[in-house]
Amino acid sequence: MFQTDVLIVGAGPVGLTLACDLARRGVTCQIIERDATANRASKAKTIQPRSLEVLDDLGAVEHVVRHGVADLPLRFHDSSGGVVDRPSITVRARDSFRTPYPDPLWIGQFDVEHALRERLHQLGGSVEHRVEAVGLVQDEDGVTASLRAPDGDRAVRARYVVGTDGGKSTVRRLLGLPLEGETREWERWYIGDVTVDGLDRDHMHLWTSDDGMLVLTPLPHSDLWQLQAPVPAGVEPDSPTRELYQRLLDERNAGITLTSASWLSVYRVNIRMLTDYRSGRVLFAGDAAHVHTPAGGQGMNTGIQDAYNLGWKLGAVVGGASPDLLDTYSAERAPVARTVLALSTEKLDRTTPRIGGDPDTLGAALGELADDAVTTGLGIHYGRCSGDLAEGPVAGDRAPNATGLHGPGFTGALFDLTRGPQWTLIAFDNDDPALINRTIPTVLHVHRINTDHGIIDGDGEFQRIFAPRRGELILIRPDGYLAARVPEDRAADLFDCLPFPVPVR
Ligand SMILES: Cc1cc2nc3c(=O)[nH]c(=O)nc-3n(C[C@H](O)[C@H](O)[C@H](O)COP(=O)(O)OP(=O)(O)OC[C@H]3O[C@@H](n4cnc5c(N)ncnc54)[C@H](O)[C@@H]3O)c2cc1C
Structure with a gap:
């Protein structure tokens, strides 16, 4: 009667994390992806210590550690060709967290997804591309999803469905669930993956101007750079093209030639989340459950950690545990997103006025985007089950690693x-x-x-x-x-x- 225990809608980093976790538990799961091919857009470009611990546990960390870069100092350029160097803006986790991965790593999201996809293959799973969820009906026993695929429409019956289908989640829309919060129409960024001539790949490069900074970040393990530049206040964005991005560089006298551009987009700041990540037999994780400002680089990381919190609970419930366990998922993870939304908004608001400043002002502002308790993910605490021994970490804390x-x-x-x-x-x-x-x-x-x-x-x-x-x-x-x-x-x-x-x- 059930074709699968869990249907995962969307094969971004969050859906892939969940698929790996369920596969290693022997839970049958089907993961579908609307796009024809794997994502090639950089999007997130830092992975945080806690997410690295998650990938380690899932057996997917090696590729990321091999290709990620821990230290990426800043290089500020002025319009006359002068440069000023400042340290990297990522923050190393404090020693007391006792993690094998104290350094956040710079790496394109597509590489993190690659590592997870490879691990899923090893575990016997795979993504079904060009399959889109277009309908959902749930009842007491399960969920029937209508899927659209090149070979025709079909229905799948699953015990549970997880919407990991991104900020514009179809699953969320099909259930009529609102993402509560605000959209900042006036805060928009041009963004893209480009190749350039004549720039060293050992730095993140920044050009400041009255129209805001332009940033080129090298994406390790590729010849790509991620370009980010704010759309000037009060101006409607132009269509993002290579010619436009070249003009943005020329206006700053960067002396850089864009040789190609792949992913080109305009990013709009949304600060929104679901109040409850569970609606009966349908659950949400990642951007489908929360979206926020890019300050502090938390989206992919929070989503990966959502999936890791949900995986074992779904595994237990499919194995016979009380479905009430699934309520603890939203109870534990929604407050984390609420904190991330509040802090990343506060950081963005604090940084934006300093964006046109000199390297010291701007370097300091960017340095405040990360902190070792929240952005690393290592200081997150969940409600307690029990625990009355006061010394050391308590129930609800992450267990630190003890070596030796x-x-x-x-x-x-x-x-x-x-x-x-x-x-x-x-x-x-x-x-x-x-x-x-x-x-x-x-x-x-x-x-x-x-x-x-x-x-x-x-x-x-x-x-x-x-x-x-x-x-x-x-x-x-x-x-x-x-x-x-x-x-x-x-x-x-x-x-x-x-x-x-x-x-x-
Ligand atoms: C410019 C930029 C910079 C960022 N920087 C960072 C950063 O430094 N650190 C960080 O942690 N995060 C960052 N993020 C955020 C990060 O990219 C997202 O949080 C992350 O992609 C969320 O992953 P996800 O799996 O939830 O959703 P997505 O990556 O959006 O994946 C959802 C998938 O679902 C598929 N899908 C959608 N609808 C359907 C359907 N109906 N049926 C089947 N499939 C469907 C989509 O095609 C997509 O592949 C950044 C984002 C941007 C845009």
């Missing part, structure tokens, strides 16, 4: 123990033999970390980070968040946090 663990057959870090689709229970200096019986290979892994036997906290880093009490039990969700920390005599509370029964065998 070793034991029989294992040398590595906490992230090596948690990597994969399962829940992880860490028992610290706890030899209760019953615990190991709780292991369910694909769903819950139990590991003991000890001071003197088994997996040993060799460098003491696990203890420095978590400050665990002797015998403590630490439950980590599949998305790397702490679900609960309890003393050894309260194991039952901890198992109550799980969305499935854990029999003692």
Whole structure:
């Protein structure tokens, strides 16, 4: 009766992240994409530390790390040919986050999507191109989607549908759900992917003028540059063409020749979101759920992290857990988007008046776009399930990585123990033999970390980070968040946090 457990509409970075996560859980999923080919537009050009952790867990990080660039200093050009150099505007995550990926990486969105598509293939999935969702009807048991494809229209019956179909989401429109917020008609940017002659690729290049700055950012692992320039206030934008973009450079005396232009667009600032990311059996993630200003580079990153929060919950519910679990998705992720909307708007408003300034003013303004708690994604906190051990990270926090663990057959870090689709229970200096019986290979892994036997906290880093009490039990969700920390005599509370029964065998 169901052709698939989950139908994902839209194969941008968010849909692809979700497809990878579901595929590795053995959840059947179909991912459709209206466009005939993979996206070749750069759009997002930085990936943040938390998103890199997500890609690591999904097995898709290697390509991104190999091709991304951590340090991209600014080079300001004046109209007489002078240059002034300033440091990169990305912010390295503070050490206390304990991440293997402290540096945001500059990389075109198409490369991130490439890594995810390749991983999806490895997991046995693939995107169905030229297939567009045009209708949706949901009932108590499932959703019937009408799809339009070159070989004719067809219907697909799925248990759940996820709209990852971007800011103009058809799925959202079919359900009549409004994106609440504002559109800033007067704040528009020319944008495009271009090739140029005679510019070094080790810098982001900026030209300032009374009409605003023009930025050329090299996109690693390609010969492309992303061009951005504001449409002057009060002026209707012209059609974006290579000739127009060449004129914008010439007006700034850049002395640069555009040799080609591929993606050409006008970007309009929208600050909007859905109040609830769930409508029955239909869920939303990424731009379909929230759109905001580009300040701080958060769109793709927030969306990837939405999908990662949703993947394990959908997997659990398809596997028999209560559908109420899906309500926690919007409850956890909508407040994150609300913060991103507020902060990115505030940052844009603070930066815009300084855009015509000298390199120091502008460099400082751009440097304020990123911060290590919000933009890195590492400081995001979710509501707690339980947890009353005050020291170290608590339930609802991301579990930091602890390195220097070793034991029989294992040398590595906490992230090596948690990597994969399962829940992880860490028992610290706890030899209760019953615990190991709780292991369910694909769903819950139990590991003991000890001071003197088994997996040993060799460098003491696990203890420095978590400050665990002797015998403590630490439950980590599949998305790397702490679900609960309890003393050894309260194991039952901890198992109550799980969305499935854990029999003692
Ligand atoms: C100029 C610019 C700069 C940006 N910079 C950054 C940055 O530095 N950092 C950052 O994190 N974000 C940035 N973003 C935002 C980022 O590009 C988006 O947040 C991201 O693309 C959202 O991904 P998504 O998968 O939700 O949607 P999309 O990437 O829009 O993908 C949606 C997909 O759904 C498909 N689709 C639509 N309707 C249907 C349908 N009915 N049936 C089937 N398929 C359908 C579309 O063809 C598309 O491929 C930037 C965006 C722009 C434009």
